[in-house]
Amino acid sequence: MITDCHVHIQPVEMFKPEALAIMKKKRPNFDDILEYCRSPKAFLAYLDRCGIDRAVLINYVAPEVIGFTSGVNAFVADYCKANPQRLIPCGSLHPRHTHNVLADVEQIVRLGIRLIKIHSSYQLLFPNDYLKGVKELEIIYRAAEANGIPVMFHTGTSIFPGARNKYGDPIFVDDVAVDFPKLKILLAHGGRPLWMDTAFFLIRRHPNVFLDISGIPPKTLLKYFPRLPEIANKTLFGTDWPGPGVPEIKKNLDDFRALPLDGAIKHQILSATALSIWPV
């Protein structure tokens, strides 16, 4: 049971023109991607060709920078109904774009969303801004913790126009890990490429912090995380496909499998950690 914990199947029509232009420029097979975003059946056939059993479909609310509104939640919940065993919906909330955060959180739970994405560098906030008065964030974390829904934070840089990279430093997740000890926290991209050491520290320091290796080319993974085996039980395989610069999922998987790691470590990262977070 191999899980790709980070795939972007999104409502493409919400993309702002600048963001869409980058996607189109960087992906020769953009029409295929449009088709996958429309048709779960076509996307599942693509996953079959890649050798992937399950995919977590990452969506986030970021109207200013990328264009996504809270409509992404209904989109992804509906899309995943095609095969709930294989498609895991990730939704999102934005503290500045909610009128009633409690009602919005309840909707997330009702829709069966199984992961919440906070995309700090597109949402233009720090993960720990609840300490500076952004009460909505605390409510989101509290509800996620109570309902057993993990939260994924984007960590690392981003090249989309308008993204602000200061928000991508994983150190600001440290407070969240301390204040919400039962909340499972995924660090997407392990702080790549500026803050890998910080990410590694947080994963070792906090029992509730996990590593999502998506966006890190597998060939450089051990260069960035030479002590990866020590955190294998908290590491998840992911690709970030079809993000700009990310190769096809199959290539990513092949490259990961070719790494000089024990079979048990690879199995843990490809399969077991994700099963512990999202049981079948």
Ligand SMILES: [Zn+2]
């Ligand atoms: Zn991503």
